[in-house]
Every structure is written in structure tokens, then in C-alpha cells.
Amino acid sequence: GEDVEQSLFLSVREGDSSVINCTYTDSSSTYLYWYKQEPGAGLQLLTYIFSNMDMKQDQRLTVLLNKKDKHLSLRIADTQTGDSAIYFCAETMDSSYKLIFGSGTRLLVRP
């Protein structure tokens, strides 16, 4: 079945690194995504990784994929107050283009 799970809440101090974790159940996932949602707004695509990759880095963002454990993480370096938002993990599977989302992790950045 399709299931994507995330922890609900993460609090970090400004300037520290944040690591948001996600697990998924379907081994046929092809792409895995991270989205950011600020209050009152839609979802912003931050980055994505193809399932045959282990890591992807994009400026302050690093995505790590452990396909064996079906574990995805998003690391935000030098976290800023503007990074406070809800972060969603999502996957698509073979022959499908629909996104399956996790419940989201609320990141709070303390000054």
C-alpha cells in the first residue's frame, strides 16, 4: 500500500541545521519530493530526488535517500526564521504521476 510518514513537529535554533525525516512504504517509488507550505499559502516545490540517487544538494538543502530502509531526509543548513513552515514529503510511483503526501512536519525556528 501507499503510505508516507513524517514526524509532526521539529524545533531548532536559528543558525543550526534542521533535519526532517520521512519514511515510505512502497519500494516502487520513482521520485521523492520535498514541499514547503507557509501559512495561508499553497505548496512550494523545494527539491526532488530520483530513486536511483542517494543524495542531492541544492544550496542550503541536502536530500538523502536510503532506498533500502525507505527513508528520506531533508537537511536545511544554517536554518533561518523564514524557514519556519510545514514541510511535506511526497512520492510518485512507477507508471503514475499522482503524488502521495505525508502529513507534514511543522518546523519552528527559534531566534
Added chain:
Amino acid sequence: ETGVTQTPRHLVMGMTNKKSLKCEQHLGHNAMYWYKQSAKKPLELMFVYNFKEQTENNSVPSRFSPECPNSSHLFLHLHTLQPEDSALYLCASSQVGDGGAFFGQGTRLTVV
């Protein structure tokens, strides 16, 4: 101009009203989606259109009626809604087989 535009941003409607939500994408994508986001629930996929053809309807009640007249426009027609239908309705588009979906800002719907 943003990639995916939704109107209106906010809507309050009575249970006997009929209203429509509009979505327009300027990205040249060939798939469009409606999602429902409620408090304390994961994002729920409602409908998928691929090349204007509806390819998915996730057991959505008939009081929600989608329409996709072309690959750039998507509507969600609403009638006789219930208070539990109050939510943020998000439209998205994507190019099938190429990367993720891009979302609009959503319509915050309140049914009174």
C-alpha cells in the same frame, strides 16, 4: 505571473449555494489536479486530469464536480456542500513523467 493561479482565494458559501473554483496554469503542463487540505488530515487527492481526460476520482462525493475544458484550465463546481467540506482546496499541475507538481495558492473555502 505565477505558474498556477487559483481564484478566488477565499470563499464563504451557504449549504444551498452553487459556486465554482477556478485554476489556470501557465507552465505548459499536461496534467492537472485538485487536492483537499483539511486540518489534521493529510493532503487528499480528489481528481486528476491528464490531457483533459479525467483519470482519477478518489471517491469524491458528487457535490464536487470537476471540469477541464483544456490543458490550461481546471474548475471545481460546488453545490449543496456540507460544513465538513470547509478546507483549503489546492490546484496543481505537472508534466507527466517529468518532475514534481506545482501548486497554486489555494482557495480557502468555508461552508456555513
